[in-house]
Amino acid sequence: MIHFDNVTKMYQNQSRPALENITLDVEKGEFVFLVGPSGSGKSTFLRLVLKEERPTEGRIHVAGRDLARLTNWKVPHLRRRIGCVFQDFRLLPTKNVYQNIAFALEVIGKPRRFIRKVVPEVIDLVGLEGKRDRMPDELSGGEQQRVAMARAFVNRPMILLADEPTGNIDPATSIGIMKVLDRINRTGTTVVMATHDAAIVDSMRKRVIELEYGKVVRDQSRGVYGQAY
Amino acid sequence: MRAQFVFQEVWIGLRRNLTMTIALVVVVAISLSLLGTGLLFVKQVNATRTFWQGRVQLSVYLCTKTSSSPQCTKNGPVTATELSSIHQTLAGLPQVASVTYVSQTAAYSQFKSEFPTMVNSVTPDEIPNSFEVKLKNTQADTTIVSESVDGQPGVDQIVDNAAILDKFYNLLQGARNAVVIIAIILVIAAVLLVANTIRLSAFNRRRETSIMRLVGASNFYVQLPFLVEGVIAGLIGWIVASGLLVAVKSLWLDTLQQYFPFNVQLTSTDLIQVVILTMILGVLLTGATSFLTLRRYLRV
Numbered sequence: 164m165i166h167f168d169n170v171t172k173m174y175q176n177q178s179r180p181a182l183e184n185i186t187l188d189v190e191k192g193e194f195v196f197l198v199g200p201s202g203s204g205k206s207t208f209l210r211l212v213l214k215e216e217r218p219t220e221g222r223i224h225v226a227g228r229d230l231a232r233l234t235n236w237k238v239p240h241l242r243r244r245i246g247c248v249f250q251d252f253r254l255l256p257t258k259n260v261y262q263n264i265a266f267a268l269e270v271i272g273k274p275r276r277f278i279r280k281v282v283p284e285v286i287d288l289v290g291l292e293g294k295r296d297r298m299p300d301e302l303s304g305g306e307q308q309r310v311a312m313a314r315a316f317v318n319r320p321m322i323l324l325a326d327e328p329t330g331n332i333d334p335a336t337s338i339g340i341m342k343v344l345d346r347i348n349r350t351g352t353t354v355v356m357a358t359h360d361a362a363i364v365d366s367m368r369k370r371v372i373e374l375e376y377g378k379v380v381r382d383q384s385r386g387v388y389g390q391a392y
Numbered sequence: 393m394r395a396q397f398v399f400q401e402v403w404i405g406l407r408r409n410l411t412m413t414i415a416l417v418v419v420v421a422i423s424l425s426l427l428g429t430g431l432l433f434v435k436q437v438n439a440t441r442t443f444w445q446g447r448v449q450l451s452v453y454l455c456t457k458t459s460s461s462p463q464c465t466k467n468g469p470v471t472a473t474e475l476s477s478i479h480q481t482l483a484g485l486p487q488v489a490s491v492t493y494v495s496q497t498a499a500y501s502q503f504k505s506e507f508p509t510m511v512n513s514v515t516p517d518e519i520p521n522s523f524e525v526k527l528k529n530t531q532a533d534t535t536i537v538s539e540s541v542d543g544q545p546g547v548d549q550i551v552d553n554a555a556i557l558d559k560f561y562n563l564l565q566g567a568r569n570a571v572v573i574i575a576i577i578l579v580i581a582a583v584l585l586v587a588n589t590i591r592l593s594a595f596n597r598r599r600e601t602s603i604m605r606l607v608g609a610s611n612f613y614v615q616l617p618f619l620v621e622g623v624i625a626g627l628i629g630w631i632v633a634s635g636l637l638v639a640v641k642s643l644w645l646d647t648l649q650q651y652f653p654f655n656v657q658l659t660s661t662d663l664i665q666v667v668i669l670t671m672i673l674g675v676l677l678t679g680a681t682s683f684l685t686l687r688r689y690l691r692v
Contacts, residue, residue, distance in 0.1 A: 213606075236611060243608030253606075255599060266600075269397045270609035318607065 420629025
């Protein structure tokens with residue numbers, strides 16, 4: 164599903180590459196934790212998958228496409244197959260829960276009838292029944308992140324990228340968030356989650372890829388966060 | 393769905409930076425109406441020129457008993473012999489296309505129809521008879537022809553109608569050039585304002601656009617609301633400009649006509665042509681500027 168072949172990413176004006184000679188595969192339906200300290204290259208990894216950045220060297224394949232050969236105007240089609248969740252939720256403050264989720268479908272031109280059908284389904288999936296008319300500022304952090312996950316998942320992407328989705332949320336609420344991610348994973352969606360949260364990684368017992376200074380230092384199936392932290 | 397979504401976004405965008413939108417509309421309106429006025433001037437000058445082409449280009453006025461030039465006071469009114477000699481000289485010139493004799497009676501009746509209010513102060517024998525000369529080539533031959541009869545007995549004065557018209561043309565062309573230069577400056581201001589408005593709009597909605605890009609909205613879909621926003625502002629400006637152009641034509645150009653003894657009014661067709669031209673220009677201007685600005689500020 165995601166294939167990195169000897170990928171190096173060097174940002175301008177930086178002496179050290181953000182990622183260095185990364186080679187790894189994420190299979191369809193896998194749940195992968197990306198761990199490592201700040202600046203270890205987790206976000207760069209996610210940005211490369213979305214083609215928000217281009218690798219300095221190496222090849223990247225996502226959902227069977229060679230990103231180097233993907234023309235600019237086809238990038239949106241790649242992104243429709245990838246859902247994204249962030250630490251800061253990124254909801255539109257002027258739209259309610261339903262509208263925030265529907266927005267993701269409206270802007271890719273889905274018919275209204277389809278939107279009316281799938282948005283309530285995905286609201287149920289993330290556990291926000293009865294809150295479809297709330298505005299983001301009327302929701303708790305955990306609930307806002309559920310809206311963000313619903314928006315990321317509503318178009319049934321093949322891959323869900325989560326960049327520290329529990330970073331702004333207390334541990335008890337985080338468990339609920341992880342349950343939703345797990346539920347999404349069980350529908351066959353590949354989930355890649357960058358995180359600092361050791362308790363979550365340890366409790367899930369999923370594949371763990373650890374980055375340090377832009378290099379993979381550990382790739383372990385059913386792994387834990389690691390002793391050093 | 394798509395259309396409704398786009399117009400909803402456009403409405404939000406126009407409302408959010410209302411002051412910029414108003415400034416944009418005003419500048420587009422003024423620049424388009426000035427440009428349109430310039431175009432109306434061009435049409436007016438052309439219409440006037442066409443009117444005069446094929447008409448008298450040189451008038452040779454003959455001495456009457458009231459003529460005051462030294463030539464005439466010395467020799468008295470033109471005699472029949474002088475008349476035919478002048479006619480022969482003029483008709484014999486290769487540069488002359490045709491010569492028409494206008495008698496005092498004919499000149500008087502023409503004067504009467506053109507200046508009905510002044511008829512009482514003039515009698516037929518005060519109006520000079522004349523030869524009206526059409527030239528084959530106005531620009532080059534005027535001097536040769538006028539010099540050939542100038543000073544001949546019986547000739548009072550020679551009036552080069554083209555020279556009089558040239559003054560009028562120069563006046564019109566000067567006004568037109570001034571209008572066009574101001575219009576061009578304003579068009580540049582309009583372009584910069586469009587660019588700025590779109591940039592502000594893009595900045596105001598950076599959250600929306602970043603999410604749109606994230607969920608895979610096509611560039612077209614991300615950019616269309618901004619493009620439509622620019623074009624709509626341009627169209628509103630154009631509507632205002634059309635109103636101003638109608639006013640310019642009916643209140644100014646048509647009034648200007650009253651001061652000239654000929655009638656070459658612009659038709660409604662002329663006005664409609666200019667109005668349509670300014671619309672195309674306005675839409676192209678705002679559309680193209682928005683598009684180019686977006687390419688810089690809304691990259692994938």
